[in-house]
Amino acid sequence: MGQETVEALRDVSFSIEEGEFVTIMGSSGSGKSTLLNILGCLDQPTSGSYEIDGLKVKDQKPNGLAKIRNEKIGFIFQSYNLLPRTSAVENVELPLLYNSAISKDIRRKRAIDALVHVGLEDRLHHTPAQLSGGQQQRVAIARSLVNDPVVILADEATGNLDTRTSYEIMALFQKLNISGKTIVFVTHEQDIANFSARTIELKDGNIIRNVQNHDIMLAAEELESLPKENI
Amino acid sequence: MKILNLLRIAWKAIILNKMRTFLTMLGVIIGVAAVITMLAIGEGSTQSIKEEISGMGSNMITISPGAGMQGGVRTDPGQMQSLKLSDYHAIKEKSSLITHISPQVSGNGQAINGAENWPTSIYGVTPEYLNIRVLELEDGSMFTDAEVKSSSKVAVIGQTVRENLFSTEEDPIGKMIRFNKIPFRIIGVLSPKGENTFGQDQDDVILAPYTTVQKRILGINYVQSIVASAISEEKAPEAVNETYSILRKEHNILTGEEDDFNVFSMDELISMFNSTSEIMTALLVAIAGIALLIGGIGIMNIMYVSVKERTREIGLRLAVGGQSMDILVQFLIEAILISVTGGLIGVSLGITATLLIEHFLNWPTSITATSIIISFTVCAFTGIFFGWYPAKKASGLDPIVALRYE
Ligand SMILES: Nc1ncnc2c1ncn2[C@@H]1O[C@H](COP(=O)(O)OP(=O)(O)OP(=O)(O)O)[C@@H](O)[C@H]1O
Ligand SMILES: [Mg+2]
Numbered sequence: 001m002g003q004e005t006v007e008a009l010r011d012v013s014f015s016i017e018e019g020e021f022v023t024i025m026g027s028s029g030s031g032k033s034t035l036l037n038i039l040g041c042l043d044q045p046t047s048g049s050y051e052i053d054g055l056k057v058k059d060q061k062p063n064g065l066a067k068i069r070n071e072k073i074g075f076i077f078q079s080y081n082l083l084p085r086t087s088a089v090e091n092v093e094l095p096l097l098y099n100s101a102i103s104k105d106i107r108r109k110r111a112i113d114a115l116v117h118v119g120l121e122d123r124l125h126h127t128p129a130q131l132s133g134g135q136q137q138r139v140a141i142a143r144s145l146v147n148d149p150v151v152i153l154a155d156e157a158t159g160n161l162d163t164r165t166s167y168e169i170m171a172l173f174q175k176l177n178i179s180g181k182t183i184v185f186v187t188h189e190q191d192i193a194n195f196s197a198r199t200i201e202l203k204d205g206n207i208i209r210n211v212q213n214h215d216i217m218l219a220a221e222e223l224e225s226l227p228k229e230n231i
Numbered sequence: 232m233k234i235l236n237l238l239r240i241a242w243k244a245i246i247l248n249k250m251r252t253f254l255t256m257l258g259v260i261i262g263v264a265a266v267i268t269m270l271a272i273g274e275g276s277t278q279s280i281k282e283e284i285s286g287m288g289s290n291m292i293t294i295s296p297g298a299g300m301q302g303g304v305r306t307d308p309g310q311m312q313s314l315k316l317s318d319y320h321a322i323k324e325k326s327s328l329i330t331h332i333s334p335q336v337s338g339n340g341q342a343i344n345g346a347e348n349w350p351t352s353i354y355g356v357t358p359e360y361l362n363i364r365v366l367e368l369e370d371g372s373m374f375t376d377a378e379v380k381s382s383s384k385v386a387v388i389g390q391t392v393r394e395n396l397f398s399t400e401e402d403p404i405g406k407m408i409r410f411n412k413i414p415f416r417i418i419g420v421l422s423p424k425g426e427n428t429f430g431q432d433q434d435d436v437i438l439a440p441y442t443t444v445q446k447r448i449l450g451i452n453y454v455q456s457i458v459a460s461a462i463s464e465e466k467a468p469e470a471v472n473e474t475y476s477i478l479r480k481e482h483n484i485l486t487g488e489e490d491d492f493n494v495f496s497m498d499e500l501i502s503m504f505n506s507t508s509e510i511m512t513a514l515l516v517a518i519a520g521i522a523l524l525i526g527g528i529g530i531m532n533i534m535y536v537s538v539k540e541r542t543r544e545i546g547l548r549l550a551v552g553g554q555s556m557d558i559l560v561q562f563l564i565e566a567i568l569i570s571v572t573g574g575l576i577g578v579s580l581g582i583t584a585t586l587l588i589e590h591f592l593n594w595p596t597s598i599t600a601t602s603i604i605i606s607f608t609v610c611a612f613t614g615i616f617f618g619w620y621p622a623k624k625a626s627g628l629d630p631i632v633a634l635r636y637e
Contacts (some may be wrong), residue, residue: 042550042631063554069630070552081547081634085247095551097240100233143551 008034009045010205016184018150021177023193024186025209026202032186033078033155035202039184040075040153041065053150070098074144076154080136082128088115088139089124095147114142118172134165141172151182158192164226170195171219195219237557241564248537255533256573259610262526263577264584266519266606267598271585273515275596277508284504288365289497290464292329292471294318294457294478297493312453313482313491319457321481328470330462331359334441334454340411342392342437349395353386353410353437355444356458363460371404371419379440384447386410387419389434410437413447467496523606527613534566534614538621545625546633558626559619566618570611577610578603 008031016022026032037043038050041057050057053072060068069075082091092111096102102110115124118138128136137157144152154173158166174195177183185196193199194217201209245252296311319334326332336355341348358373360366374385388396388403397403403417415437424433445451461470474494484490538545545558582598589596625633 037631040550042634043629063556066549066552066554069550075550077550077634081543081550083544083547086243090243094548097236098233098548098552098554098557100236147552 008205012207014200014207014210016182018182019180020198021183021196022198022200023196024184024200024202025188025193027188030202031205032202036153036155036184036186040073041068070095071147072150074147074149074152076140076144076157078155078159080140082136082139085127087125087127088120091139092143092146094143110146114146117145118142134161137161137169151184153184155186157185158187166192167219167223167226171223174219237561238564241561241568244565245568251533251537252569255530255569256576258526258529259570259573259614260577260580262523262610263574263606264581265522267578267581267602268584269515269519270602271596271598272594273512274599275594277512278597279595280504280508284497284501288363288460290461290467291363291497292459292461292467292474292494294474294492294494297490314454314457316454318478318481319454322459322474322477325477326473328461328466328473329459331362332457332459333357333360333363335456335458336441336444336449336454338444338448342396343409344396344406347396349392351392351435351437353439353444353448355439355441357441360438363458367422369420369422373419374440379442382442382446383440384413384415384443385418385439386415387421387438388417389421389436390423391432391435392437393420411448415439471496523609526610530614531617534617535621538562538625542625542633542636546630546636549630549633555626559622562622563619566615570614573614574607574611578607
């Protein structure tokens, strides 16, 4: 019902190399989610081009886009988007269900591996309603890992979490990055951006800053320095 | 196997939403069961009427005195004396399409056996009457042509008369009863025939030679009607025409003049019943159709809401790499599973309900394959269509639009 055309992004141009950990920053409404959706092949730019892993996204048909999303991208949504009343393992298995090359046993094994990776080995059969917010977020992360994507795109993955849990999640991302995963992370919090190697800042749809971070903080260390929880 | 995965997803969705599944199925179940039961009742009564008619002798022809004009005054057919024994003999001799024939005279009165008495009707006929009316003897024998000729006072009684005049141990054969003071010796008992379509007890009769009834009971020398049977049901209309021409000649009726008699076959009765039962079946079909429609609307409603409610789920599935075809097939499988299962339950419920109605209400029913196939197909397709259509729309959405849906 577009009464007015909103230009969410304008003149945005950058590239991300394999193995990078990039943060996209900006105030609310600056176009971060829009950009990430384009990167995730969920949305298409009105003009301009985007290439992922050597593929021109513009030339793709809907099924081709679905295939890219299925095989090359791990997307973590701002609001988790887990299937209700469905166990953690089954939620994580979801992307693999749409890949006919993967057998049932391998699917289950990879889902469990991904959940182990995010530290949820003892919550495999819990449904989202039986999990805390942080745990749900980790299920969502596990789901983004399960298809072994070329890039993980996370939209405010720590937005709804307390500091400690946020740091735990960031430690997990750093671990994934060290193991070779390319990560693009959207946040509006500066301290979270400090964990990545590069920051791209948006303002009203324009890139106003695209800088290398030379003082990368280690989330695992920051976690140590936080006051211990009373148990 | 992708389709296997989709089947798994669909199955999962069904068991995750038992209540929704059940409600959707309920529409199908009620629709299918209603159609099957209604049509079984309609079909059952039609068949029982048809059987009844052929039990009465489907090739039977009845000749009765007609509403002739006598000096401008129409006479009551019951009072008319236009049928004579000579007519009976003429038809018997000249007709080529009639196998059995009997005059019929009847009267009402009181049958008495000692202290027992029972009001009933006596029919004066010939032995051929048994063939014409498809009657059978349970005991004893029918009177003979010789007994007709000699106006013997012998009688064959129906079951109702027997029950009311004799105790169960008593053998009525050879016993004397009185009908309107005239003594009759019982020589046979008819097999039970039950009520006819009009609720008349066909076992409440006494058969005797028509000569005896004419002279002893009624004191008349004409006949009230003549019954006959055509060589076959198909030949009955021809036999009717033939009888007409024989009797017109017999009665010296000129062309253009009105007949003083009537000839009709069971055929006419059958076609009359057929049209009535067609109306009834049409009515039942209409009711069943409404049940189906309501069931269909129920399915549509729940499927529509369910797909709307699951738009975000669809968005997520698209976002993690599901193709719109996958989404569509998933919902189609869900709809098929629900509709087909509901349809099968509906079929068994319909059959059960029909059997219960037959058993407890004693209504004649007949389950036809057509009703099962039609109701099942209509319901299944309604379910599948209304499951498919909203899913088709949802699967065509951009994943991002579907995910933002609230
Ligand atoms: N479907 C849409 N239709 C119209 N305008 C939209 C739509 N989606 C986003 N926008 C607009 O585009 C701009 C950028 O939105 P976007 O969601 O990318 O912001 P964001 O940076 O992710 O903000 P936040 O930090 O609050 O999530 C906003 O001004 C928003 O109003
Ligand atoms: Mg956003």
